[in-house]
Amino acid sequence: MFEKDQYELLDFGEGRKLEKFGPYILDRPCPVAEGLDRSSPALWKKVDAYFQSREEDGGAWRASDEMPLSWTIKYGGLNFELKMTDFGHVGLFPEHSSNWDWIARQVRKAGKPCRLLNLFAYTGGATLAAAYAGAEVVHVDAAQNALLWARRNTESSGLSSASIRWITEDAQKFVAREMKRGNKYKAVVLDPPTYGHGPKGEVWKIQQHLPELLEQCVELSGGNLKFALLSCHTTGYMPHNLENMLRDALYGRRGIKIEAGGLAIPCADGRHLPGGIAARLTIEE
Numbered sequence: 001m002f003e004k005d006q007y008e009l010l011d012f013g014e015g016r017k018l019e020k021f022g023p024y025i026l027d028r029p030c031p032v033a034e035g036l037d038r039s040s041p042a043l044w045k046k047v048d049a050y051f052q053s054r055e056e057d058g059g060a061w062r063a064s065d066e067m068p069l070s071w072t073i074k075y076g077g078l079n080f081e082l083k084m085t086d087f088g089h090v091g092l093f094p095e096h097s098s099n100w101d102w103i104a105r106q107v108r109k110a111g112k113p114c115r116l117l118n119l120f121a122y123t124g125g126a127t128l129a130a131a132y133a134g135a136e137v138v139h140v141d142a143a144q145n146a147l148l149w150a151r152r153n154t155e156s157s158g159l160s161s162a163s164i165r166w167i168t169e170d171a172q173k174f175v176a177r178e179m180k181r182g183n184k185y186k187a188v189v190l191d192p193p194t195y196g197h198g199p200k201g202e203v204w205k206i207q208q209h210l211p212e213l214l215e216q217c218v219e220l221s222g223g224n225l226k227f228a229l230l231s232c233h234t235t236g237y238m239p240h241n242l243e244n245m246l247r248d249a250l251y252g253r254r255g256i257k258i259e260a261g262g263l264a265i266p267c268a269d270g271r272h273l274p275g276g277i278a279a280r281l282t283i284e285e
Contacts, residue, residue: 001097001098001266002073002075002094002097003074005022006021006022006073006074006075007019007020007021007022007073007075007092007094008020008268009094009265009266009267009268009273010025010040010043010267010268011038011039011040011043011044011267011268011269012030012033012036012038012267012271012273013033013036013037013038013039014033014034014036014037014038015029015030015031015033015034015035016028016029016030016033017029017030017033017273018043018044018047019094021071021073021082021090021092022071022072022073022082023071024048024049024066024067024071025046025047025048025049026047026048026049026050026051026084026090027044027047027049027050027051028050028051028088029051029053029059029088030273032273032274032275033273039267039269039271040268040269047064048063048064048066048067049061049062049063049064049067049084050062050063051084051088053087053088058086058087058088059086059087059088060086061084061088063084067084069083070082070083071083072156073092075097075100076132077132077157077158078100078125078128078129078132078153078157079153079156079157080092080123080125080153081123081149081152081153081156091123091149092123092125093125093275093276094265094275095263095264095265095275095276096125096126096191096231096263097125098263099125099126099129099229099231099263099278099280100125100126100128100129101129102229102280103116103126103129103130103133103187103189103229104129104130104132104133105133106187106226106227106282107130107133107134107135107187108133108134109226110135110186110187110226110227112134113136113186114130114134114135114136114186114187114226115135115136115137115138115184115185115186115187116130116135116136116137116138116185116186116187116188116189117137117138117140117175117178117185117187117188117189117217117220118130118137118138118139118140118188118189119140119171119174119175119188119189119190119191119192119213119217120140120141120142120171120190120191120192120193120196121139121140121141121146121147121150121189121191122141122146122150122191123146123149123150123153124139124149124150124151124153124154126189126191126229127139127150127154127164128150128153128154128157128159130187130189131154131159131162131163131164132157132159132162135163135187136163136164137162137163137164137165138164138165138167138185139164139165139166139167140167140169140171140174141167141168142168142169142170142171142196142197142198142199142202143168143199144168144199147166147167147168150166151166168199169198169199170198170199170200170202170204171190171192171198171204171213172198172202172204172209172213173198173202175213175216175217175220176216178220179216179219179220183220184220184221184222184224185217185220185221185225186221186224186225186226186227187225187226187227187228188217188220188221188225188228188229189228189229190210190213190214190217190228190229190230190231191230191231191232192204192206192210192213192232193206193232193233193234194206194232194233194234194235206232206234206237210245211245211248211249214230214245214246214248214249215248215249217249218249218250225250225283226282226283227280227281227282227283228246228280228281229278229279229280229281230242230245230246230278230279230281231263231276231277231278231279232276232277233275233276233277237277238277239260239261239262239277239278239279240260242260242277242278242279243258243260243279245279246258246279246281250281250283253283255283255284256281256282256283257281257282257283257284258279258280258281258282259279259280260277260278260279260280261277261278262274262275262276262277262278263275263276263277263278
């Protein structure tokens with residue numbers, strides 16, 4: 001969990017959420033907050049930046065003069081650069097912080113060397129958590145700007161000398177190449193989008209491509225998979241869907257333990273804001 005001076009969900013409702021990232025308060029759209037009441041209307045008057053979405057081109061920020069182009073917040077020993085993007089994101093999804101803690105624990109349990117593959121890795125939350133715990137990480141994302149952002153996070157977190165391989169590539173193509181090369185991994189982390197495109201226009205559709213990709217990731221482990229994390233924000237997917245896909249990919253394997261459930265952010269008023277789903281898999285021989 002974030003320290004309150006680094007991140008706090010202040011309120012949510014009426015299709016929006018009010019968050020404090022470091023010293024700055026942001027008001028952003030939040031579909032899961034549609035039809036809900038806000039608990040502290042007065043808080044919404046103290047906003048440093050407001051994002052208004054537009055379907056055709058993302059949206060636009062209205063920010064105070066005090067808002068910087070970028071700033072940094074901390075999570076444990078990790079530093080994350082934040083900035084206001086054209087689609088309302090800031091480069092960090094706080095609901096994943098519990099996953100980062102879990103990844104770090106599993107890396108330490110797995111022993112060295114622990115080689116971890118992070119697919120759809122974005123700005124590197126899972127990569128930093130794993131590297132900080134001592135893993136050798138292969139970080140894969142199709143967007144060059146996201147990969148560069150992750151590298152800056154790594155450097156500011158004092159992990160410049162960590163064993164991280166940076167790959168700008170379509171996840172499916174990269175995994176297929178790794179299988180041909182015979183490279184092996186003890187762990188895999190995936191946070192796939194619903195739809196996406198690789199750097200050369202490759203099409204990704206989660207319903208069509210995820211089951212096969214999971215099977216290939218299991219094959220990459222060479223029978224020595226220690227843990228896996230699968231998360232997503234796809235509408236219509238439930239935790240048991242992710243659990244079943246992991247079980248199918250590991251059909252016949254003994255010692256499987258999976259915990260699946262919803263991700264959520266605790267709010268200052270005691271409520272919790274849903275933020276996707278995840279399934280965490282460990283294997284004990």
